Each structure stands twice: as C-alpha cells, then as structure tokens.
Amino acid sequence: MQKDNQGKPVRVRFAPSPTGELHVGNIRTALFDWAYARHTGGTFIFRIEDTDTERVTPEYIQAAINTLKWLGLDWDEGPEVGGPNGPYLQSQRLDIYAEWAAKFLAQGDAYHCYCSSEELEAVREEQRKANVAPGYNGHCRNLTDAQIAEYVAQGRKPIVRMRMPDGSTTFTDLIRGEVTFEHKFVPDFVLVRNDGSPLYTLAVAVDDVLMNVTHVLRGEDLLSSTPRQLRVYDAMGVKPTDYPLFAHLPFVMGQDNAKLSKRNGETSIAWYRDAGYLPEAICNYLALLGWSPGEDRENVTMTELTELFTVERVHSSPARFDMKKLEAINGDKIRALTLDEFFSWAMPFLLKSGTATSSDSDVALVKKALPIIQERITTLSEIPGLLNFLFVKEFAIEAESAAKIADEASKQVLAISAERLSSLAEWNHAAIEEVLRKALIEELGLKPRIAFSALRIAVTGSHISPPLFESMELLGTQTSLARIKAAL
Numbered sequence: 186m187q188k189d190n191q192g193k194p195v196r197v198r199f200a201p202s203p204t205g206e207l208h209v210g211n212i213r214t215a216l217f218d219w220a221y222a223r224h225t226g227g228t229f230i231f232r233i234e235d236t237d238t239e240r241v242t243p244e245y246i247q248a249a250i251n252t253l254k255w256l257g258l259d260w261d262e263g264p265e266v267g268g269p270n271g272p273y274l275q276s277q278r279l280d281i282y283a284e285w286a287a288k289f290l291a292q293g294d295a296y297h298c299y300c301s302s303e304e305l306e307a308v309r310e311e312q313r314k315a316n317v318a319p320g321y322n323g324h325c326r327n328l329t330d331a332q333i334a335e336y337v338a339q340g341r342k343p344i345v346r347m348r349m350p351d352g353s354t355t356f357t358d359l360i361r362g363e364v365t366f367e368h369k370f371v372p373d374f375v376l377v378r379n380d381g382s383p384l385y386t387l388a389v390a391v392d393d394v395l396m397n398v399t400h401v402l403r404g405e406d407l408l409s410s411t412p413r414q415l416r417v418y419d420a421m422g423v424k425p426t427d428y429p430l431f432a433h434l435p436f437v438m439g440q441d442n443a444k445l446s447k448r449n450g451e452t453s454i455a456w457y458r459d460a461g462y463l464p465e466a467i468c469n470y471l472a473l474l475g476w477s478p479g480e481d482r483e484n485v486t487m488t489e490l491t492e493l494f495t496v497e498r499v500h501s502s503p504a505r506f507d508m509k510k511l512e513a514i515n516g517d518k519i520r521a522l523t524l525d526e527f528f529s530w531a532m533p534f535l536l537k538s539g540t541a542t543s544s545d546s547d548v549a550l551v552k553k554a555l556p557i558i559q560e561r562i563t564t565l566s567e568i569p570g571l572l573n574f575l576f577v578k579e580f581a582i583e584a585e586s587a588a589k590i591a592d593e594a595s596k597q598v599l600a601i602s603a604e605r606l607s608s609l610a611e612w613n614h615a616a617i618e619e620v621l622r623k624a625l626i627e628e629l630g631l632k633p634r635i636a637f638s639a640l641r642i643a644v645t646g647s648h649i650s651p652p653l654f655e656s657m658e659l660l661g662t663q664t665s666l667a668r669i670k671a672a673l
C-alpha cells in the first residue's frame with residue numbers, strides 16, 4: 186500500500202462542516218493541516234463542506250473564516266482568497282457532484298435504490314433482532330427493468346447508492362499504520378439523497394481528487410469513512426498510487442477521559458478568545474494535543490511549530506485536554522509580548538468592560554500601568570479587574586475587603602501612612618516604599634503583609650491588586666492620600 190506521495194508537492198485541506206462554532210477538535214485539525222503545509226512548503230486549502238444546508242448557516246461559515254484568521258492560520262486556497270480549484274464552498278459545486286454521480290450510475294459503480302425510509306428502518310430492525318451488523322441489505326442492487334418501472338410507476342424517488350464490492354480495503358494511515366476494513370461491515374452507501382443533494386462521502390472524495398489533495402489529516406472519528414472514500418476514488422478512475430495519503434489524528438479527551446465535548450470542557454474557540462487567551466497560546470497548546478516538538482519542550486512559537494511539525498511526531502493515542510497547562514502557556518505568551526503588543530491586546534478588554542476610554546489620558550495611563558501587571562496575569566480578561574482602581578470615578582472598597590481594615594491596627598497603619606506620605610517630596614514607587622517601610626516595618630514593627638494589606642485595600646479597593654507602591658505611584662499623590670483618608 187502507498188506510503189508516500191511520490192514526491193508530489195504537498196496539498197492539504199481543512200474541510201469543516203460549520204454546523205456551529207469551530208471547536209477545539211476542529212482547530213487542532215486545522216492547525217496540524219496548516220503546520221504540515223507550512224513545514225513542507227506545500228499548499229493549505231480551506232474548504233467549507235456546507236452541503237447540509239439545514240445545519241450549516243452563513244453565520245457559522247463566516248465565524249469559521251474569522252476564527253482561522255484570528256488564529257493566524259492563513260490559507261492559500263479557499264474562501265476570500267480563491268484559487269485555481271474553486272469554488273471552495275461545496276454548496277457551489279453541486280453540479281460537479283451530480284455529474285460524477287451520473288457517471289458512477291452509467292458505469293455500474295452505483296445504482297438507484299428505491300427503498301423507502303420505512304423499508305430501510307424495517308431492515309435495520311430485523312438486523313437488530315438477528316444481532317447482525319446494521320447496513321443496507323442490497324435489495325435494489327440488481328433490480329430488473331420491470332421492477333424499476335414498477336417503482337417509478339409508484340412514484341418512488343430513488344437515492345443513489347455506491348456498490349461496495351466483496352472483500353476488504355487496506356490502506357496505510359500515516360499515524361496508525363496499516364488499517365483494514367472488511368466490506369461486510371461497509372455496506373453499499375448513499376451518495377445522493379432523493380432530492381438530488383450529495384452526501385458527505387461523495388462530495389469529500391470528489392473534491393479531494395479534483396483539488397489534487399495529497400494528504401488528508403483529520404480527526405480519528407472519520408477513519409471509518411475512509412474505505413468509502415477510497416471506493417469513490419476508484420470509481421473516479423484514480424489509481425491507488427495517486428490516492429491522497431491519510432493521517433487520522435487522535436481524539437481529544439476531556440479531564441474525565443471521555444471525548445472532549447461541551448459537557449466536560451469548554452470547547453468553543455470563541456469562548457477562549459473572549460476569555461483572553463492569545464491565539465498563539467491556543468495554537469501552541471493545541472499543537473501539544475497529539476504532537477510533541479521533542480526534548481520535553483512545551484513552548485513553541487508559530488514559526489517553530491512550522492519548522493518542527495512532522496506527521497511522524499503525531500501520536501496515535503488520545504490526548505487529554507488540560508486547562509491548567511493552557512493557562513500556563515497563555516501566561517508565558519503574555520509575558521513574551523512587547524509592551525506595544527500587550528497594549529493592543531489589552532485595550533479591547535478595557536474598552537469593552539468600560540474600564541478605560543480611548544481618550545489620550547486613559548491611553549497614557551494604560552500604557553504606564555500595563556508593565557506592572559504583565560508578569561502576573563494568565564488571561565487578558567483579568568486586566569480590567571486589576572486596573573479598574575486607576576480609572577474608577579466613584580471609588581468604593583469591596584465590602585469583603587472593607588471588613589478587613591476595620592480593626593485598630595489597620596487604622597493606625599492608615600493614619601501613619603497618610604501623615605508620612607503627605608510630606609513626601611518626590612512621588613515615585615521607590616520613595617513611597619522607603620518611607621512606608623521605615624514607618625510601618627521599622628518603627629511600628631509590623632509584618633509587611635499586614636501593614637501593606639491595609640494600604641492596598643484602602644488605595645485599590647481590593648486585597649488583590651497590582652504591586653502596591655507602583656499602584657500608588659500611578660494613582661498619584663492626591664488620589665492616594667484622599668483614598669487613605671477616606672478609608673480612615
């Protein structure tokens with residue numbers, strides 16, 4: 186069986202059916218397709234499989250396009266960019282599938298099946314009772330002209346079924362090795378519904394051939410559809426040595442070892458975007474789901490991913506989704522941003538939450554404040570909460586925190602701090618720290634955690650905040666003092 190693509194330039198495709206927002210599993214597939222294309226200098230094709238018009242909507246298609254763009258997975262052929270093998274929306278290729286279905290019928294590879302859905306259901310019921318593998322029983326495989334005429338006279342509208350020969354199909358999966366399917370478990374399958382619309386198996390195989398796809402990297406859930414696709418290639422007259430090569434990526438499991446789904450984890454990429462994950466962190470983390478760069482490395486840039494990605498390094502065993510690891514990688518990627526980049530990522534979160542405006546003064550303050558929190562956050566969505574104290578018009582201390590500074594010791598800390606700070610000549614974090622350490626730690630003998638926690642609450646309104654002295658410097662003398670006095 187074919188194991189390499191005979192030196193042809195690599196062409197891989199990502200072919201989602203957007204019946205909802207793209208999820209973690211889809212994107213892991215898209216990422217591997219993209220990385221493989223970029224690694225080999227090949228072509229990355231983005232094809233929308235939207236023949237299921239009831240479930241795929243224009244909004245979901247647009248969302249899929251936007252998600253790939255947002256992640257930086259740029260495509261060489263596909264929606265918006267076009268290409269020599271378009272259109273790239275299957276709904277615009279229906280005549281192509283109809284032509285091939287007609288050809289298969291004429292060749293005898295496919296046949297019209299007149300069984301009604303009730304009849305098919307009755308067959309399935311029999312099979313269930315007899316405990317045999319479910320599937321079409323071949324009733325319409327060899328109808329006589331008279332039988333066909335009778336069905337037509339009854340007004341039955343046929344579907345088109347592919348004839349599956351006896352025997353088996355063997356192919357070499359680039360991740361799993363040799364895989365064999367016995368055809369007794371691959372019954373004659375439907376290519377075209379009785380309303381003329383094509384099914385996935387027909388459209389996917391026809392397009393992979395016509396778009397000269399050399400590699401099909403996709404989820405393991407599609408492994409069992411491969412023998413049917415190979416059957417379609419065969420009917421199209423493609424030589425086995427010219428079939429695309431298949432690589433079925435391992436499932437992504439949730440923490441509970443069940444397949445990752447909405448039920449056991451957050452699967453929507455849109456959710457991660459809104460929660461403040463960087464595209465590069467998502468890609469880095471998803472790359473580790475089933476692949477490894479080697480040498481125990483976990484942090485890779487997009488460029489390194491394209492340099493290092495090979496199908497040989499993809500594992501066949503399922504990968505487990507680990508939110509903690511994604512958070513850690515996101516924190517690393519945030520810390521690696523330049524200040525300008527960090528500002529560009531942070532600003533939308535501050536604007537959306539209403540924390541800051543795009544006025545010059547707010548922008549200037551955001552730019553000064555960001556360095557003091559860059560080291561401490563794991564997601565961008567933490568930014569508004571941490572910086573709110575700098576912008577808030579009606580400052581108030583959180584109730585839970587206010588209770589913590591109601592004692593005598595706290596009052597003493599606040600009173601002395603107010604007094605010493607008001608005579609401070611220069612308002613910067615080093616000077617603020619020096620005078621406060623002297624007064625509270627050296628003179629009063631307090632533990633830093635206790636002394637500074639009361640001040641933190643008074644000045645920022647919360648016991649969780651960016652570094653205290655830097656926060657006070659940003660807030661300025663007047664506001665800082667006013668807040669300490671107000672707290673008293």
Ligand code: GLU
Nearest residue numbers: 200201202234389403407
């Ligand atoms: N459109 C199919 C799906 O979203 C995948 C097609 C393929 O990769 O072969 O499940």
